[in-house]
Amino acid sequence: MMQMVGKKVGEGGCSEVFEWGGGNEQIVKVAKGNTIADAVKREFSNSMLVWENGLPAPRPYEFLEVDGRPSIVMERVHGESLMEHFFRYLMQSPSEIDQTDDNEDVIKITARLLSETHRMNNLPLPSQKEMMVHSIRSAGYLSEFEKVQVIEHLKGLPFKKQVCHGDPNPGNIMVRGDHAVLIDWMNASTGNPEADLAEYIIMIRYAILPPHTPSSAVARFDSLREHIIEVFCEEYRRLSGNSLDEVEDWIMPVAARKLCADAIGEEEKALLLAEIRSRL
Incomplete structure (x- = not known):
């Protein structure tokens, strides 16, 4: 083999x-x-x-x-991940960035892929809420009482049956020519699209860049975080025709689920923990 x-x-x-x-x-x-x-x-x-x-x-x-x-x-998807694109953009000099006019179009790719995914209903995928409850219960950092509070909040949210990806981070979006695909469907589920949107918002708002990233690139990303979220949300709203009023209710349980993720470090988990506790 x-x-x-x-x-x-x-x-x-x-x-x-x-x-x-x-x-x-x-x-x-x-x-x-x-x-x-x-x-x-x-x-x-x-x-x-x-x-x-x-x-x-x-x-x-x-x-x-x-x-x-x-x-x-x-x-094999021959192309570039959105993560690679974003890092290349952040590393550009100010004069190069002035000449870059497609960055908002790149941000909109994620909104397009998610809106396309969320149009599909009732596939026999795992239950989103059941998966989230399991993750929250197995996560560290929160006390047992806090976990109960988060799970009760989650269980009280509306129940939907749309296909959700579960991890729409830029590293899981590959662009090949004029087309893009979502990879890594391990956490796919049937549930509420708002959870995918909350996942994206949390990731952009609290992601910690790798320690070798130049300080200028970190500062540039920090200045762009909320703009990226705004462009993403507006494009998703335009494509789906849905208001995003329910997304805020999913921030806390999605952040709690992410506390058990191996791919994020302690600094980011501390930010997520503070966000959760501010909402309890």
Whole structure:
């Protein structure tokens, strides 16, 4: 099996990504030790379901093990992630930024992909609220009483049955030419679109850039955070025709769910914790 694994082409909080099969059209996502086989099987099942229903997702091919680690063989998306685009933008000099006029268009890509995803209803995906309750209960940082308060708030929110991605961060959006796709459907669910929107808002508002990021880029991102959120929300509202009045109610439970994420550090979790406690 290992002879089919090529060079490493990416890495996230839960997996490493390698070329697969000696060609250039497939990759294999190999789980890290913090991800159990059932979670990878769920990602494969979710990915197959959304791909078969025409949502903007790469094609999954096979669930297997690579060197004893649960893995998924998938279509390779040749292109650039929005994360890579944003970092390149932040690193530009002021004179280069003055010449950049497409950054708002890039922000709108996420709104477009989510509005397209949320139009799909009633796919047999896991329950969003059940997944969130499990994550909140297993997260550290909050006291048991605080967890009960957050879960009671969550259970009181309206119940919907739309397809939600669960992790619409810029690293999970790949752009190839004029098209974009959402990758990493492990946390996909049937539920409330407002949770996806709250996830995006929280991420932009509280994300901590890597420690090697130049201070000028950090300052530029800090100055743009609320503008990015505004552009995203306005585009989603325009495309979906929905008001975003309910999104605010999802900020607290989504932030609580994120406390169990391996991909974010202690500084960001401290910000999320303060946000949660300010709302309790």
